[in-house]
Amino acid sequence: MQNFITNYTKKRYVLYGIISIIALSLPFIKINGNHFFLLSFIHSKLDLIFVSFSTQEFYLMPFVLILLFLFIFFITTLGGRIWCAWSCPQTIFRVIYRDLIQTKILRIRKNINNKQKEYPGQYFKKTIAVVLFYLVSLIAISNLLWYFVPPEEYFEYIQNPDEHLLLIGILFFASLLFTLDVTYLAEKFCVYVCPYARIQSVMFDRDTMQVIYNEKRGGVIFDGKFKLHKKPPQGECIGCEACVSVCPTHIDIRAGMQLECINCLECADACSKIQNKFNRPSLINWTSIKSIETNKKIKYFRFRTIGYLVVITIVLTALFVMGSKKERMLLNINRSSELYQISHVGDNIEVSNAYTFLFQNTDTKDHEYYFEAKLKDIDNGIKITRPIKPFKLEAGEQSKKIVIIKAIKKLANDNQQDIIFPLYIKAYAKDDDKIVIFRETIFVYPKISIFKEVK
Numbered sequence: 001m002q003n004f005i006t007n008y009t010k011k012r013y014v015l016y017g018i019i020s021i022i023a024l025s026l027p028f029i030k031i032n033g034n035h036f037f038l039l040s041f042i043h044s045k046l047d048l049i050f051v052s053f054s055t056q057e058f059y060l061m062p063f064v065l066i067l068l069f070l071f072i073f074f075i076t077t078l079g080g081r082i083w084c085a086w087s088c089p090q091t092i093f094r095v096i097y098r099d100l101i102q103t104k105i106l107r108i109r110k111n112i113n114n115k116q117k118e119y120p121g122q123y124f125k126k127t128i129a130v131v132l133f134y135l136v137s138l139i140a141i142s143n144l145l146w147y148f149v150p151p152e153e154y155f156e157y158i159q160n161p162d163e164h165l166l167l168i169g170i171l172f173f174a175s176l177l178f179t180l181d182v183t184y185l186a187e188k189f190c191v192y193v194c195p196y197a198r199i200q201s202v203m204f205d206r207d208t209m210q211v212i213y214n215e216k217r218g219g220v221i222f223d224g225k226f227k228l229h230k231k232p233p234q235g236e237c238i239g240c241e242a243c244v245s246v247c248p249t250h251i252d253i254r255a256g257m258q259l260e261c262i263n264c265l266e267c268a269d270a271c272s273k274i275q276n277k278f279n280r281p282s283l284i285n286w287t288s289i290k291s292i293e294t295n296k297k298i299k300y301f302r303f304r305t306i307g308y309l310v311v312i313t314i315v316l317t318a319l320f321v322m323g324s325k326k327e328r329m330l331l332n333i334n335r336s337s338e339l340y341q342i343s344h345v346g347d348n349i350e351v352s353n354a355y356t357f358l359f360q361n362t363d364t365k366d367h368e369y370y371f372e373a374k375l376k377d378i379d380n381g382i383k384i385t386r387p388i389k390p391f392k393l394e395a396g397e398q399s400k401k402i403v404i405i406k407a408i409k410k411l412a413n414d415n416q417q418d419i420i421f422p423l424y425i426k427a428y429a430k431d432d433d434k435i436v437i438f439r440e441t442i443f444v445y446p447k448i449s450i451f452k453e454v455k
């Protein structure tokens with residue numbers, strides 16, 4: 001006799017375990033001192049796939065977000081609300097609270113296969129369940145915070161709570177909110193709060209995988225929303241309602257696809273156990289409308305899914321190309337508000353322009369930096385008078401330098417107006433010839449009448 005029992009629920013639990021291990025361990029893994037993902041506001045940096053970017057390189061963030069949304073669109077078109085029951089933290093923590101803490105550990109709920117029935121009383125045990133979940137929430141919220149405050153600093157901060165009240169406040173308050181959400185809002189969050197539940201149906205097509213009751217085999221139970229039969233006169237559904245009582249969102253999937261369905265497939269598992277006794281597969285399957293209608297296999301590769309894959313590949317390639325072209329030093333140049341300074345040196349008059357150079361060492365090693373300045377089409381017309389020596393920047397360090405560039409010969413002879421020269425800056429690390437960047441600014445030289453006024 002063939003075994004038709006499906007084990008989607010166990011597979012989900014295995015996936016939850018894998019996701020939890022990855023989520024908990026990723027913040028602790030560092031390559032070249034960088035995390036897989038860390039958005040640190042204190043250090044003004046973003047670590048992405050073990051590469052560090054400064055705030056000036058945050059232009060990569062929109063690409064990451066676009067990629068995330070495209071991936072959600074793709075996965076929803078292909079597998080329906082697969083995210084909801086298979087990866088969403090809300091569902092994972094509902095399973096931990098309802099099925100593990102309330103049912104298995106404290107035995108408040110008597111039957112894991114009946115998620116509809118409420119058990120009144122037992123207030124002491126129910127309070128213990130909420131307290132236990134609050135402890136779980138503290139770990140979960142800490143885990144989330146490690147993607148914004150690296151664990152090595154996080155553990156140092158929480159040992160000095162007086163100096164880090166904001167972090168401690170966020171930890172306890174967010175854990176409280178999360179506990180209220182999971183213990184009180186429960187699946188109502190999925191139905192009434194989560195925006196994804198509202199928009200996902202527009203991404204569906206007739207080939208999208210959904211949890212579908214096979215009316216052809218089971219028989220018609222509902223006419224739209226109205227229940228016609230408990231058990232169809234002809235059909236394989238025996239009306240046991242195992243699929244209804246196990247449903248965490250309290251719906252009857254035999255009425256068709258509903259907004260409340262989170263795709264957990266517990267109804268499919270429940271029905272498979274019933275139908276297996278009759279040597280038949282489950283009446284509820286993870287399949288597509290078209291597949292049920294035509295009795296053909298699900299079409300995974302179709303115009304929409306291939307389209308999403310192509311766009312994801314393009315955005316991913318753009319992200320990698322931009323990430324790999326990451327500059328190992330950054331330089332922003334601002335001119336001072338004063339156009340130029342004129343000073344007397346003996347009988348000569350000298351012209352200087354002042355700038356603020358903002359250097360940042362975005363490399364993982366310390367380096368010594370300096371720069372060269374050159375006017376367009378004029379050799380040896382200027383010299384750098386400040387700073388006169390190279391300077392050291394530690395890995396990740398930012399430093400503002402006041403830069404004075406002086407004309408060392410007469411650059412122009414115009415009576416009417418100041419002359420603007422393009423000024424080219426080549427900044428580099430003295431100890432690594434691969435670290436070099438070029439910038440362009442201007443050097444302003446006064447009209448001759450200004451010299452006469454100064455005399």
Ligand code: SF4
Pocket residue numbers: 211243246247248249250251252253260261262263264265266267268
């Ligand atoms: S209908 Fe089935 S798949 Fe949908 S939420 Fe209920 S048990 Fe899960």
Ligand code: SF4
Pocket residue numbers: 218236237238239240241242243244254270271274283284
């Ligand atoms: S579990 Fe299967 S047989 Fe029982 S009511 Fe649901 S669909 Fe019908």
